[in-house]
Amino acid sequence: MPWPERKLIEHIRRLARPRAGRALVHGIGDDCAVLELHSRQQLLVTTDLCIENVHFRRGWHPAASIGYRCLARGLSDIAAMGGEPLACFLSLGLPPRLPQRWVDQFLEGFARLARDFALPLAGGDTSRAPVITADIVVIGQAPAGTALLRSGAKPGDRIYVTGALGESGVVLKRLYAGQRVSPKTGSRHFYPSPRLKVGQWLRRKRLATAMIDVSDGLSVDLAHICEESRVCAEIVAARIPVASGSTLELALHAGDDYELLFTAPANARVPARIAGVSVSEMGVVRRKKDYLPAIQILDDNGRLRTLTSRGWQHFAEQKKR
Amino acid sequence: MPWPERKLIEHIRRLARPRAGRALVHGIGDDCAVLELHSRQQLLVTTDLCIENVHFRRGWHPAASIGYRCLARGLSDIAAMGGEPLACFLSLGLPPRLPQRWVDQFLEGFARLARDFALPLAGGDTSRAPVITADIVVIGQAPAGTALLRSGAKPGDRIYVTGALGESGVVLKRLYAGQRVSPKTGSRHFYPSPRLKVGQWLRRKRLATAMIDVSDGLSVDLAHICEESRVCAEIVAARIPVASGSTLELALHAGDDYELLFTAPANARVPARIAGVSVSEMGVVRRKKDYLPAIQILDDNGRLRTLTSRGWQHFAEQKKR
Numbered sequence: 001m002p003w004p005e006r007k008l009i010e011h012i013r014r015l016a017r018p019r020a021g022r023a024l025v026h027g028i029g030d031d032c033a034v035l036e037l038h039s040r041q042q043l044l045v046t047t048d049l050c051i052e053n054v055h056f057r058r059g060w061h062p063a064a065s066i067g068y069r070c071l072a073r074g075l076s077d078i079a080a081m082g083g084e085p086l087a088c089f090l091s092l093g094l095p096p097r098l099p100q101r102w103v104d105q106f107l108e109g110f111a112r113l114a115r116d117f118a119l120p121l122a123g124g125d126t127s128r129a130p131v132i133t134a135d136i137v138v139i140g141q142a143p144a145g146t147a148l149l150r151s152g153a154k155p156g157d158r159i160y161v162t163g164a165l166g167e168s169g170v171v172l173k174r175l176y177a178g179q180r181v182s183p184k185t186g187s188r189h190f191y192p193s194p195r196l197k198v199g200q201w202l203r204r205k206r207l208a209t210a211m212i213d214v215s216d217g218l219s220v221d222l223a224h225i226c227e228e229s230r231v232c233a234e235i236v237a238a239r240i241p242v243a244s245g246s247t248l249e250l251a252l253h254a255g256d257d258y259e260l261l262f263t264a265p266a267n268a269r270v271p272a273r274i275a276g277v278s279v280s281e282m283g284v285v286r287r288k289k290d291y292l293p294a295i296q297i298l299d300d301n302g303r304l305r306t307l308t309s310r311g312w313q314h315f316a317e318q319k320k321r
Numbered sequence: 322m323p324w325p326e327r328k329l330i331e332h333i334r335r336l337a338r339p340r341a342g343r344a345l346v347h348g349i350g351d352d353c354a355v356l357e358l359h360s361r362q363q364l365l366v367t368t369d370l371c372i373e374n375v376h377f378r379r380g381w382h383p384a385a386s387i388g389y390r391c392l393a394r395g396l397s398d399i400a401a402m403g404g405e406p407l408a409c410f411l412s413l414g415l416p417p418r419l420p421q422r423w424v425d426q427f428l429e430g431f432a433r434l435a436r437d438f439a440l441p442l443a444g445g446d447t448s449r450a451p452v453i454t455a456d457i458v459v460i461g462q463a464p465a466g467t468a469l470l471r472s473g474a475k476p477g478d479r480i481y482v483t484g485a486l487g488e489s490g491v492v493l494k495r496l497y498a499g500q501r502v503s504p505k506t507g508s509r510h511f512y513p514s515p516r517l518k519v520g521q522w523l524r525r526k527r528l529a530t531a532m533i534d535v536s537d538g539l540s541v542d543l544a545h546i547c548e549e550s551r552v553c554a555e556i557v558a559a560r561i562p563v564a565s566g567s568t569l570e571l572a573l574h575a576g577d578d579y580e581l582l583f584t585a586p587a588n589a590r591v592p593a594r595i596a597g598v599s600v601s602e603m604g605v606v607r608r609k610k611d612y613l614p615a616i617q618i619l620d621d622n623g624r625l626r627t628l629t630s631r632g633w634q635h636f637a638e639q640k641k642r
Contacts, residue, residue: 049456
């Protein structure tokens with residue numbers, strides 16, 4: 001590892017600087033972190049593994065963006081439950097010849113997003129590893145029984161998504177094509193802001209019946225809702241909020257957008273903007289039938305066709321060929 | 322990966338089989354797991370990264386032992402706080418050409434230890450990776466304010482350790498020397514049982530002032546207590562419980578024993594056995610002085626000498642040469 005383990009942990013400990021008055025009782029320096037939840041809260045836990053050359057490439061993303069994005073994935077999972085994040089943990093494996101500067105910038109990007117949400121880094125682990133390996137754990141809370149699950153969508157519910165889809169896909173497509181992309185031009189790809197406020201608003205208002213974040217791609221993530229809720233979905237191509245400069249194809253399959261996808265009853269008053277983020281209604285939940293595909297899409301010619309779940313993995317494999 | 326990700330997750334989901342009546346409200350299948358703590362409990366969180374060729378070698382340990390040991394490391398951290406484990410999470414990176422049989426046995430070893438403590442596998446992540454990469458998260462609880470920290474040791478306290486030390490060191494030494502070791506002959510190395518009951522007993526009785534598990538080696542782990550408690554330690558070589566067939570050197574430095582190291586006031590009545598495990602008093606906590614080394618050891622000739630923290634990493638490096 002670039003630094004001896006002890007020095008790396010000391011550095012992380014300084015970066016972690018927990019704030020008083022939050023859930024963290026004891027952070028780095030013990031066998032476990034100790035946290036205190038507010039009463040009548042349930043605990044939310046998510047883990048996300050980020051591995052070099054699988055989830056990111058060192059030549060494509062600045063180290064700060066990689067650190068930021070690792071934590072954003074975890075925070076987006078908390079957002080998708082309508083939760084409030086309490087603490088994060090970082091298990092970090094580093095190759096022996098990695099420049100110290102890279103590690104500094106990675107941790108700075110990570111800490112920047114943590115600071116945005118006043119989130120203490122409460123612990124983790126370090127090791128050497130053949131490639132950069134970061135496993136992020138985010139712990140959050142939500143009042144008992146209110147966390148938004150994937151399994152609550154009902155036939156007749158409308159399907160919504162926040163923001164715009166496919167912006168990250170455009171950047172990924174250019175990166176796979178060997179082009180350089182400046183973090184300034186694809187800022188939501190390099191520094192995605194997890195939709196925590198939107199998720200919390202939907203949980204408080206009890207408007208949404210099911211929710212997930214769009215990390216693997218709309219076609220994959222909507223299929224997760226369908227599977228866990230045992231329903232089908234029908235979406236309208238023309239209603240999908242395609243990011244400026246992107247395409248429907250990328251909006252449907254490229255993923256990595258970290259928007260929220262949710263369902264709400266037909267009579268629910270879902271506003272056009274929540275916490276400053278636009279919300280688009282784009283389809284309807286249908287009763288599950290054996291002969292129906294999980295997701296159908298109404299195209300611009302008025303034809304209903306099957307939407308196959310592909311997501312970013314397929315997209316990535318295709319671009320590699 | 323050996324299996325497609327989806328099939329692997331389905332397999333893990335079947336293995337996870339959460340039990341009713343425990344803390345887990347929603348497990349695998351959502352963006353986050355949802356857990357419920359008992360009231361007036363604080364949350365304990367630990368993460369442990371296990372990487373092939375750093376923490377284990379495929380040729381040295383059966384896959385079931387590797388899976389078991391990954392989880393044992395996390396459970397031992399919960400034991401060291403006197404906590405009750407509630408749920409575990411597994412982030413698993415697998416090389417594309419790894420045999421499916423290896424993954425099955427790894428998961429079976431992992432699940433075997435989880436079953437021993439009725440611990441649900443509540444979530445995690447999967448990815449491909451250049452080497453086997455497992456990050457384990459264990460979530461536990463302890464009544465508010467009672468978790469045993471590293472920082473509570475006071476001058477005059479006595480120093481104790483459970484079980485015997487150096488058994489794992491003997492096995493590691495033979496493995497580094499190129500010998501094969503059957504899991505039957507070194508069973509506590511291959512299948513270490515985390516000392517959860519001992520830790521919980523010490524927490525309930527409020528006997529211990531500081532505690533840590535012996536994972537990196539007695540010389541390293543005792544130094545952690547000294548550092549966090551701002552004290553020095555003096556141990557007696559003849560009182561260290563060296564495992565049968567092992568040596569004092571291995572007991573001091575080889576680590577990987579997963580016993581509990583704790584301090585208690587001089588007048589505390591610490592029994593010779595706790596929850597069926599022997600307990601040895603082996604030293605005393607001293608006031609920190611600038612001219613004193615953190616740890617001194619009284620050898621068999623009555624000489625007090627400095628004990629340098631080395632631990633398994635040094636031990637491993639030495640053996641590699």
